[in-house]
Amino acid sequence: MASVVFYFQVHQPFRLRRYSVFDSGTNYFDEQSNARVCQKVASKCYLPTNAVIAELIRAHQGRFKVSYSITGMAIEQFRRYAPEVLVSFQELAATGCVEFIAETYHHSLAFLYHRDEFMDQVQMHRRLVEDVFGQRPRVFRNTELTYNNDVAKLAEEMGFDVILSEGADHVLGYRSPNFLYVPPNCRRLALLLKNYRLSDDIAFRFGNRGWSEWPLTAGKFARWVDQINGNGYVCNLFMDYETFGEHQWADTGIFDFLRALPGKVMGIGDNDFLTISEAAARYPASGELDVPHMISWADIERDISAWLGNSMQANALYELYALADDVRASEDPQLIEDWRKLQISDHFYYMCTKYFADGDVHKYFNPYESPYDSYINYMNILDSVRARLARAKSARAG
Amino acid sequence: MKVFMLGWEFPPYISGGLGTACYGLTRGLDEVGVKVLFVLPTALPQGAGQAGPAAVSVVSAGPKTKGGAEEKGQGVFEHMEMRVLPAVLQAYGQPADYAKAVEKLRRLQAKGQWKAAGISIPIGALAPGALAGGYRGDLMGQVRRYATLAAQLALEEKFDVIHAHDWMTYPAGLTVAALTGKPLAVHVHSTEFDRSGEHVHQQVYDIERAGMHGADCVICVSHLTRSIVLGRYGVPAEKVQVVYNAVDPPKGGDFDVTPIRRDEKIVLFLGRITMQKGPEYFLRAAKKVVEKYKKVRFVITGSGDLIGSAVELTAALSLGRYVTFTGFLRGDDVDRVFRMADLYVMPSVSEPFGIAPLEALSHNVPVIISKQSGVSEVLTHVLKVDFWDVDEMANKILAVLRHPPLQRVLREQGQIELRKLSWRDAAQRCKVIYEQLAGAASVA
Numbered sequence: 001m002a003s004v005v006f007y008f009q010v011h012q013p014f015r016l017r018r019y020s021v022f023d024s025g026t027n028y029f030d031e032q033s034n035a036r037v038c039q040k041v042a043s044k045c046y047l048p049t050n051a052v053i054a055e056l057i058r059a060h061q062g063r064f065k066v067s068y069s070i071t072g073m074a075i076e077q078f079r080r081y082a083p084e085v086l087v088s089f090q091e092l093a094a095t096g097c098v099e100f101i102a103e104t105y106h107h108s109l110a111f112l113y114h115r116d117e118f119m120d121q122v123q124m125h126r127r128l129v130e131d132v133f134g135q136r137p138r139v140f141r142n143t144e145l146t147y148n149n150d151v152a153k154l155a156e157e158m159g160f161d162v163i164l165s166e167g168a169d170h171v172l173g174y175r176s177p178n179f180l181y182v183p184p185n186c187r188r189l190a191l192l193l194k195n196y197r198l199s200d201d202i203a204f205r206f207g208n209r210g211w212s213e214w215p216l217t218a219g220k221f222a223r224w225v226d227q228i229n230g231n232g233y234v235c236n237l238f239m240d241y242e243t244f245g246e247h248q249w250a251d252t253g254i255f256d257f258l259r260a261l262p263g264k265v266m267g268i269g270d271n272d273f274l275t276i277s278e279a280a281a282r283y284p285a286s287g288e289l290d291v292p293h294m295i296s297w298a299d300i301e302r303d304i305s306a307w308l309g310n311s312m313q314a315n316a317l318y319e320l321y322a323l324a325d326d327v328r329a330s331e332d333p334q335l336i337e338d339w340r341k342l343q344i345s346d347h348f349y350y351m352c353t354k355y356f357a358d359g360d361v362h363k364y365f366n367p368y369e370s371p372y373d374s375y376i377n378y379m380n381i382l383d384s385v386r387a388r389l390a391r392a393k394s395a396r397a398g
Numbered sequence: 399m400k401v402f403m404l405g406w407e408f409p410p411y412i413s414g415g416l417g418t419a420c421y422g423l424t425r426g427l428d429e430v431g432v433k434v435l436f437v438l439p440t441a442l443p444q445g446a447g448q449a450g451p452a453a454v455s456v457v458s459a460g461p462k463t464k465g466g467a468e469e470k471g472q473g474v475f476e477h478m479e480m481r482v483l484p485a486v487l488q489a490y491g492q493p494a495d496y497a498k499a500v501e502k503l504r505r506l507q508a509k510g511q512w513k514a515a516g517i518s519i520p521i522g523a524l525a526p527g528a529l530a531g532g533y534r535g536d537l538m539g540q541v542r543r544y545a546t547l548a549a550q551l552a553l554e555e556k557f558d559v560i561h562a563h564d565w566m567t568y569p570a571g572l573t574v575a576a577l578t579g580k581p582l583a584v585h586v587h588s589t590e591f592d593r594s595g596e597h598v599h600q601q602v603y604d605i606e607r608a609g610m611h612g613a614d615c616v617i618c619v620s621h622l623t624r625s626i627v628l629g630r631y632g633v634p635a636e637k638v639q640v641v642y643n644a645v646d647p648p649k650g651g652d653f654d655v656t657p658i659r660r661d662e663k664i665v666l667f668l669g670r671i672t673m674q675k676g677p678e679y680f681l682r683a684a685k686k687v688v689e690k691y692k693k694v695r696f697v698i699t700g701s702g703d704l705i706g707s708a709v710e711l712t713a714a715l716s717l718g719r720y721v722t723f724t725g726f727l728r729g730d731d732v733d734r735v736f737r738m739a740d741l742y743v744m745p746s747v748s749e750p751f752g753i754a755p756l757e758a759l760s761h762n763v764p765v766i767i768s769k770q771s772g773v774s775e776v777l778t779h780v781l782k783v784d785f786w787d788v789d790e791m792a793n794k795i796l797a798v799l800r801h802p803p804l805q806r807v808l809r810e811q812g813q814i815e816l817r818k819l820s821w822r823d824a825a826q827r828c829k830v831i832y833e834q835l836a837g838a839a840s841v842a
Contacts, residue, residue: 020789020790020793021690021792021793021796021797022686022690022789022792022793310803310807310810311803311806311807312801312803312804312807314803315801315803353779353807353811369782370778370779370781370782371807372779372780372781372804372807372808373781375797375801375803375804376781376793376794376797376801376804379797379800379801380793380797
């Protein structure tokens with residue numbers, strides 16, 4: 001028996017508006033472009049894909065299961081710009097076949113810089129998931145599957161049962177991502193790792209006509225899944241939800257593929273679909289996996305260099321978290337919220353200089369002309385936050 | 399493969415990027431095994447009054463100067479010869495009736511009579527003072543003289559292709575091509591529209607147009623320039639190619655670099671002080687910068703027809719204590735000023751390519767360039783602004799001055815990017831063009 005574990009990541013950053021050093025306003029976000037992108041992705045991806053998922057759950061009478069992580073940033077934007085998306089996710093939650101998992105509310109890298117802030121954001125997100133979907137999350141994933149032993153340890157201490165990460169070759173070695181593992185120094189936390197080959201076949205290669213396996217059919221993919229039998233328990237297909245309809249456009253046939261896949265998978269042997277928690281409950285851990293250094297699911301490096309790979313990124317993150325204690329103590333809710341939205345990892349991704357000249361995926365999702373423009377804009381906004389903080393401080397002192 | 403190359407600048411006598419480009423390209427050609435016969439007028443750089451020799455002794459056509467500028471320590475070329483012609487092409491400045499001139503040259507050649515000074519090419523008389531952009535004296539006469547002498551020289555030499563750089567050498571290129579039947583490539587480093595905006599000098603435009611249409615291939619320094627050549631000069635697209643400029647690594651050696659004031663950051667403008675280069679936008683951005691950041695000095699290096707108004711604008715903006723004018727610099731002084739700079743800004747209104755940003759990068763200086771430049775097609779690890787957007791220019795200047803990590807990443811990435819731009823590659827592209835032209839010519 002091989003169990004397919006689908007986990008979809010749903011996230012939209014609050015993009016920043018152009019903020020010159022001569023600006024002085026306290027509105028940092030590009031309302032117009034955020035609304036536009038959110039509504040565009042809603043109509044191309046979220047709504048149609050949710051409809052397919054709902055249809056599959058009905059058609060397979062509860063045997064088709066999926067899991068989602070939806071960031072606080074995405075949910076806030078759905079509320080503002082596309083409330084029908086939130087309703088459709090709530091309808092999925094009501095089927096009982098969908099698990100919602102926890103992460104940092106702000107899709108941040110707070111774990112690397114400020115533990116208290118990190119835990120606050122995880123609690124915020126946990127509460128949000130409970131409020132919106134009526135589920136208490138048992139599973140944790142850190143932003144962009146950034147992970148090491150310490151993340152796991154803290155997740156266990158915070159009461160999670162399962163944690164997710166990337167099945168990176170350089171940590172797995174000869175071992176397979178199709179088994180479950182246990183992090184060192186954890187007693188009951190299960191670690192599930194993304195099967196990046198099969199996940200990326202769908203997320204990145206599906207529509208690529210130059211790929212030797214193109215066109216990828218549901219039947220072919222189901223046979224690849226079946227090959228896991230005898231060599232693992234799970235097939236962890238972790239990917240951005242925007243794969244459906246946004247990264248892979250509808251005309252690639254991605255929706256037809258998704259529609260056909262569950263039937264094909266369950267049509268071979270006793271293969272099935274599980275939520276993350278169900279998979280962790282059913283299968284035992286096969287061993288301990290030691291991950292002392294930070295890994296993630298980004299780029300071929302599978303490390304954190306997409307957000308922390310050059311001096312600008314390091315400097316921006318350092319300056320951001322240098323304000324942490326003062327902002328958190330400021331008792332100014334608007335200031336705290338703005339500062340937290342500046343923690344969204346995307347802001348640092350835009351500053352990445354890797355491959356910039358080659359015009360790859362980093363460029364596609366980048367609202368700036370260059371990583372330098374992104375850094376300059378960000379630092380100007382940080383100046384403004386710093387100035388507000390100083391004013392708030394002197395006001396309280398006075 | 400041997401090239402009869404017509405230029406009007408070569409180090410150390412340069413007034414701008416053309417001499418640098420000719421030198422780099424010639425060296426690259428030397429490396430890829432192309433022989434170059436470089437035909438140079440006894441040029442005085444524009445604005446040479448401050449820095450250059452007051453006069454250059456006129457060397458008559460003929461004496462072979464193997465290796466060109468080697469005595470100036472510019473390097474030794476294996477496959478290059480240089481001829482210096484007694485014509486003075488002084489500035490950035492038509493062939494009306496080549497047929498007659500060519501006919502006359504042919505007759506003289508047939509008779510075995512050569513008397514260079516006596517040949518004149520009929521061309522419309524120039525009204526004195528009618529030329530814009532500092533075209534002084536009888537420039538058109540000198541252009542004709544250079545063409546005549548070059549033609550005379552060409553008949554004594556063997557070569558496969560003619561390569562002419564910018565409009566002042568186009569008449570020479572056309573004449574030599576007509577005389578010898580060899581294919582002609584003209585190299586467009588800048589057009590009259592770049593130099594003069596919409597107020598083009600009609601004669602210069604006509605020479606450019608005739609050169610481009612008469613040539614077998616037009617080599618442009620960027621796609622920006624290519625689009626001007628297609629759109630404004632009506633040249634058929636299939637014969638217009640792009641070969642980007644490149645940059646040499648800076649010479650080694652220690653300079654005694656003492657900042658003007660150690661506690662000041664230096665923002666550098668280096669180029670001709672002309673409308674094309676946008677000094678006004680640089681100064682207006684400087685004004686905005688000093689509102690926020692006082693420990694800065696804006697250094698303006700170069701000369702040109704707008705120098706007076708630039709000084710006046712500096713005074714009008716009360717920027718006197720923040721701005722230094724150095725005049726025209728060359729050689730080691732250019733290296734020095736780059737080494738002192740914390741940031742180089744090229745706010746050009748129109749820049750066919752723009753080698754100076756590459757030179758800045760090669761000196762490890764971060765760069766801001768205008769989007770209206772050819773070089774912005776090849777550089778990604780630089781800051782880019784619209785030349786007219788002085789707020790954004792100031793925003794970016796301030797960011798570089800205030801955030802050392804930004805400088806660091808621009809430097810690191812700039813160095814990597816620079817390695818992709820070599821004169822050898824540019825020369826290799828030219829070599830391919832030469833071979834195509836020579837091949838087509840031999841078939842015909």
